[in-house]
Amino acid sequence: MPTVIVDGKEIEIGADERLNCIEAARRGGAEIPHYCWHPGLTVVASCRMCLIETGSRDAATGKVTMVPKLVPACQTPAKDGTVIVTESQLVKESRARVEEALLIDHPIDCPICDKAGECLLQDYHFEHGQPERRADLHPFTSRKREMGSTVTLFVDRCVMCTRCVRFTREISGSAELMVINRGAKEEIDVFPGFPLENKLSGNVVDLCPVGALGDKDFLYQQRVWFLKAEDNVCGGCATGCSIRTEHNQDTVYRLKPRENPHVNKWWMCDDGRYGWHHLHDPSRLVEARRAAGGRARREGGADDTIEWSDVGRRLRDDLGAAGRLAVAVSPMLTTEEAWMLCAVARSIDPQAFLAVGHVPIDGADETYPGGFTIRAEKCPNRLGVEGVIAVFGGVDAAGRVPGWNALLDHVRAGEADAAWITAAYPGGWIDEETAEAFASLSCLVVQDLFESPLSRMAVWKLPAAGFAERAGTWVNAAHRAQVFQQAIRPPAGVWPEGRLYWSMLGRRGLYDAEAVRRQIADSSPTFAALAGDVPATGIDLRIQQLA
Amino acid sequence: MPSFKPVLLEAVGVPDGHTLASYVARGGYAPVAKTLGEKQPADVVEMVKSSGLRGRGGAGFSTGLKWTFLPKDHPGPIYLCVNADESEPGTFNNRILMEDDPHQVIEGIILSSYATRASTAYLYLRYEYPKSWQRLQAAIDEAYAAGWLGKNIKGSSFSLDVYLHRGAAAYICGEETGLIESLEGKRAWPRIKPPFPAIEGLFRKPTVVNNVETMACVAQIARRGVEWFKSIGVPADPNNPRDPGSYGPKLYCLSGHVERPGCYEAPLGITARQLIEEHGGGVWKGRRAKAVIPGGISMGLMTESELDTPLDFAGPGKVGCLGLGTAAVVVIDDQTSIVDFLHNSCRFFAHESCGQCTPCREGTSWSLRMLERIKAGKGRLKDLDILQEIGNTMGMMPGSTICGLADGAAWPIKNAIKKFRGEFEDYIKRTNPSGWMVTEPVPALQIVGAH
Ligand SMILES: Cc1cc2nc3c(=O)[nH]c(=O)nc-3n(C[C@H](O)[C@H](O)[C@H](O)COP(=O)(O)O)c2cc1C
Ligand code: SF4
Ligand code: SF4
Ligand code: FES
Numbered sequence: 001m002p003t004v005i006v007d008g009k010e011i012e013i014g015a016d017e018r019l020n021c022i023e024a025a026r027r028g029g030a031e032i033p034h035y036c037w038h039p040g041l042t043v044v045a046s047c048r049m050c051l052i053e054t055g056s057r058d059a060a061t062g063k064v065t066m067v068p069k070l071v072p073a074c075q076t077p078a079k080d081g082t083v084i085v086t087e088s089q090l091v092k093e094s095r096a097r098v099e100e101a102l103l104i105d106h107p108i109d110c111p112i113c114d115k116a117g118e119c120l121l122q123d124y125h126f127e128h129g130q131p132e133r134r135a136d137l138h139p140f141t142s143r144k145r146e147m148g149s150t151v152t153l154f155v156d157r158c159v160m161c162t163r164c165v166r167f168t169r170e171i172s173g174s175a176e177l178m179v180i181n182r183g184a185k186e187e188i189d190v191f192p193g194f195p196l197e198n199k200l201s202g203n204v205v206d207l208c209p210v211g212a213l214g215d216k217d218f219l220y221q222q223r224v225w226f227l228k229a230e231d232n233v234c235g236g237c238a239t240g241c242s243i244r245t246e247h248n249q250d251t252v253y254r255l256k257p258r259e260n261p262h263v264n265k266w267w268m269c270d271d272g273r274y275g276w277h278h279l280h281d282p283s284r285l286v287e288a289r290r291a292a293g294g295r296a297r298r299e300g301g302a303d304d305t306i307e308w309s310d311v312g313r314r315l316r317d318d319l320g321a322a323g324r325l326a327v328a329v330s331p332m333l334t335t336e337e338a339w340m341l342c343a344v345a346r347s348i349d350p351q352a353f354l355a356v357g358h359v360p361i362d363g364a365d366e367t368y369p370g371g372f373t374i375r376a377e378k379c380p381n382r383l384g385v386e387g388v389i390a391v392f393g394g395v396d397a398a399g400r401v402p403g404w405n406a407l408l409d410h411v412r413a414g415e416a417d418a419a420w421i422t423a424a425y426p427g428g429w430i431d432e433e434t435a436e437a438f439a440s441l442s443c444l445v446v447q448d449l450f451e452s453p454l455s456r457m458a459v460w461k462l463p464a465a466g467f468a469e470r471a472g473t474w475v476n477a478a479h480r481a482q483v484f485q486q487a488i489r490p491p492a493g494v495w496p497e498g499r500l501y502w503s504m505l506g507r508r509g510l511y512d513a514e515a516v517r518r519q520i521a522d523s524s525p526t527f528a529a530l531a532g533d534v535p536a537t538g539i540d541l542r543i544q545q546l547a
Numbered sequence: 548m549p550s551f552k553p554v555l556l557e558a559v560g561v562p563d564g565h566t567l568a569s570y571v572a573r574g575g576y577a578p579v580a581k582t583l584g585e586k587q588p589a590d591v592v593e594m595v596k597s598s599g600l601r602g603r604g605g606a607g608f609s610t611g612l613k614w615t616f617l618p619k620d621h622p623g624p625i626y627l628c629v630n631a632d633e634s635e636p637g638t639f640n641n642r643i644l645m646e647d648d649p650h651q652v653i654e655g656i657i658l659s660s661y662a663t664r665a666s667t668a669y670l671y672l673r674y675e676y677p678k679s680w681q682r683l684q685a686a687i688d689e690a691y692a693a694g695w696l697g698k699n700i701k702g703s704s705f706s707l708d709v710y711l712h713r714g715a716a717a718y719i720c721g722e723e724t725g726l727i728e729s730l731e732g733k734r735a736w737p738r739i740k741p742p743f744p745a746i747e748g749l750f751r752k753p754t755v756v757n758n759v760e761t762m763a764c765v766a767q768i769a770r771r772g773v774e775w776f777k778s779i780g781v782p783a784d785p786n787n788p789r790d791p792g793s794y795g796p797k798l799y800c801l802s803g804h805v806e807r808p809g810c811y812e813a814p815l816g817i818t819a820r821q822l823i824e825e826h827g828g829g830v831w832k833g834r835r836a837k838a839v840i841p842g843g844i845s846m847g848l849m850t851e852s853e854l855d856t857p858l859d860f861a862g863p864g865k866v867g868c869l870g871l872g873t874a875a876v877v878v879i880d881d882q883t884s885i886v887d888f889l890h891n892s893c894r895f896f897a898h899e900s901c902g903q904c905t906p907c908r909e910g911t912s913w914s915l916r917m918l919e920r921i922k923a924g925k926g927r928l929k930d931l932d933i934l935q936e937i938g939n940t941m942g943m944m945p946g947s948t949i950c951g952l953a954d955g956a957a958w959p960i961k962n963a964i965k966k967f968r969g970e971f972e973d974y975i976k977r978t979n980p981s982g983w984m985v986t987e988p989v990p991a992l993q994i995v996g997a998h
Contacts, residue, residue, distance in 0.1 A: 051947065101908075
């Protein structure tokens with residue numbers, strides 16, 4: 001194994017790993033400060049914050065020969081015998097000087113800067129800077145410039161790392177951002193008439209190591225140190241980006257991509273990033289309501305609010321009395337929720353017709369030059385739900401799991417007396433005409449985030465949970481299963497689907513997604529990979545099946 | 548007067564010396580015919596290598612050796628870029644060659660392209676040279692018409708196209724990888740190395756970048772022979788295995804406070820004093836030199852007592868200068884303020900820094916602002932220490948930057964402060980009698996910087 005010597009410590013690295021000295025040093029426990037380098041972008045080695053001393057150790061003699069000058073760790077490959085010195089006097093002085101240089105024109109407006117608290121310029125200044133400001137030369141300016149509809153540039157906070165510019169050239173391929181002027185007068189800008197408008201634009205804010213690029217959606221909303229972060233998965237499309245949901249007191253403030261080499265690398269799209277506002281929409285359904293007399297709801301008909309603790313029993317009674325049941329298992333549900341829903345349905349009607357709920361499609365898949373794909377399929381778990389329904393034997397003669405259209409056909413053909421439609425879509429998804437198919441049923445249950453033509457005719461109108469409010473496993477378009485916890489509580493005591501189904505199955509205590517997951521794993525080879533602990537980056541169900 | 552007879556400048560003063568007819572009459576292009584007919588590319592590389600020719604663009608790197616860094620048996624294309632961006636203050640030798648003897652440059656390009664197996668050569672010309680542009684384009688047209696350029700030159704299997712490209716006036720476009728980026732239509736931000744241009748250069752293909760005068764030298768070596776070239780200049784120091792010697796004639800650009808400024812050809816190794824006295828007619832107005840720039844402003848300063856330093860590749864370094872650079876010798880007389888000189892130098896580099904590397908971008912601008920402040924009568928002795936620190940830490944040599952511009956910005960600062968500290972201290976004390984000793988930060992001064 002190649003051995004790298006980090007501050008005197010021998011660190012083994014993989015034989016075909018191509019690490020730079022920043023990455024190798026990290027393995028040895030040494031964090032080398034850096035601005036311009038980012039693992040997802042090309043190396044420019046221009047900020048010079050990562051300068052270190054290096055050398056090489058002769059394999060035969062053990063003699064170390066040092067390079068007689070500083071080198072950028074980001075640009076220097078770590079090979080067998082590479083010697084990395086991260087804390088020499090020379091290195092420390094050099095870092096202090098770069099910090100000092102970057103602050104010459106900086107307005108030092110941390111008290112009004114969104115980045116404060118998670119800013120590399122701040123952190124590095126405390127760690128590597130010098131206490132005295134020697135560059136007492138220049139009155140500050142503090143200018144703002146619109147980059148596009150999502151991002152504002154605070155011009156004078158920029159450290160010219162060009163990460164944002166490289167992102168738009170290498171990853172989004174839209175190349176809106178550029179450097180104008182020369183030398184210390186250099187600034188980031190867009191060409192007049194060509195603002196930063198692409199579906200990945202928000203990523204430049206994450207990339208910006210300082211407070212120069214501000215996310216308009218988050219600007220001045222919350223101090224970052226008040227935020228708590230939960231590992232989550234984006235429900236916006238079938239890519240299923242790994243994210244962190246950042247929230248405070250059950251209010252989401254922003255979503256951030258979470259590094260996942262198998263799914264989204266370091267990125268997420270704007271639709272997903274800003275696609276959490278519906279969670280806090282005041283028009284959300286928040287009560288379990290049942291039409292008076294248990295008869296299909298009609299214009300102006302009365303209904304009652306049902307206590308959550310009664311919902312399960314009465315729902316069971318109503319559906320049991322109605323007869324043949326058809327269930328739409330929403331691709332917004334987690335695999336665990338889907339599994340429990342199917343179990344509940346089959347316990348009410350052992351012949352219940354199970355189908356995947358409506359799968360929203362918007363346009364075509366879009367793949368960007370950096371490899372990032374936004375899926376046309378705007379739901380996170382079609383594959384997980386299909387797998388679950390198959391486990392319950394809900395496949396047609398051709399071995400296919402019925403979808404939403406099959407369910408509509410089934411209902412229109414009069415083969416169902418009752419239907420339980422789970423939805424939980426962030427926006428409108430069904431028109432009057434389609435809803436009409438359910439008009440003649442004796443019992444319709446709709447579980448959704450918002451009113452819809454369908455919920456308006458339902459006997460049972462149940463609230464659903466939003467993506468950050470549920471727990472379980474989603475299986476993305478590439479068959480990768482990602483497990484996540486509930487990040488925030490749903491509004492006003494709403495029972496997320498998982499909790500309702502758990503109690504309807506007569507299980508005790510709180511909904512335990514992990515227990516359900518293990519049960520699913522045991523019940524089917526499709527999900528066998530979920531039996532053990534699932535890493536934060538998820539697990540490929542197909543690979544596990546082959547093995 | 549020296550007995551040395553100009554070779555590179557032989558066309559200067561010759562009526563119509565810039566034309567093909569004149570060049571051929573002087574023996575030009577015959578070496579091309581002979582080379583294409585009788586020699587292999589490797590023979591030309593060997594010839595240039597054994598001549599000891601070192602690049603005339605500033606760094607003094609062995610030309611033949613540079614050519615051998617190209618990958619062997621590369622399927623092509625391989626490119627030759629001729630650096631005519633000549634922007635180093637004080638430098639105008641390439642201009643004389645391009646205006647007065649463009650065919651000499653083109654012949655060098657043909658021979659060098661043949662040696663490096665390049666079938667396309669780009670001439671990157673600074674914008675501010677309109678006459679060079681006209682003369683070069685006319686000469687290229689003449690050469691095409693006469694069959695010295697284009698397909699199957701003079702019936703051989705070798706073809707070469709030469710494109711003349713005009714830059715848009717930025718010093719950084721002369722740095723070889725900045726030049727390459729600019730040729731590719733991008734912002735001239737020097738590239739990080741490796742890969743070096745010989746492996747991955749223009750359009751990501753193997754590329755050689757050479758200076759105009761280097762091309763002229765190649766033409767002369769082919770015409771007059773390796774022995775002739777090696778008979779001129781300073782041989783390698785036998786006690787220093789890393790000194791490859793300084794062979795051949797060199798164009799020295801003499802300017803500043805001399806009686807007869809101009810471009811003079813002399814054997815490498817002439818001393819600054821000889822150059823000023825024998826060619827330049829001495830410091831003007833009967834004055835003494837205070838300081839002399841040995842090879843363009845980037846190389847730093849020599850004092851009057853250092854003027855006997857030989858201007859070969861090794862000489863200026865021995866007196867603390869960066870090197871021979873472009874051999875542009877600028878004389879600063881004893882009536883001139885070194886504070887003014889350094890201010891001007893800092894202004895140039897702050898204006899020309901491409902802005903990529905933090906130490907160069909901020910260091911050049913900070914040093915300019917300090918000089919502005921000193922000149923505004925608000926200087927402090929402390930500023931000299933900070934300037935010295937910037938000078939010592941900014942550049943490729945300490946490892947803090949990508950390209951050599953920062954070293955070039957640093958050298959005048961550190962030479963001026965080290966060699967003329969007394970003058971700076973006197974100036975600061977005289978102009979800021981109440982504040983020169985202050986060491987705490989003082990309120991910011993509104994300063995109009997470089998444009
Ligand atoms: C900031 C900077 C500016 C430069 N400008 C020029 C120039 O104008 N002309 C030139 O020939 N070389 C210039 N050089 C040197 C080139 O990078 C390169 O070394 C040279 O063109 C190689 O040619 P040679 O080997 O024939 O000397 C410059 C270097 C730096 C760092
Ligand atoms: S705006 Fe941010 S990401 Fe872009 S160059 Fe400036 S500091 Fe870097
Ligand atoms: S040293 Fe200066 S000019 Fe050279 S690449 Fe860096 S910033 Fe640009
Ligand atoms: S991180 Fe290495 S130079 Fe910027």
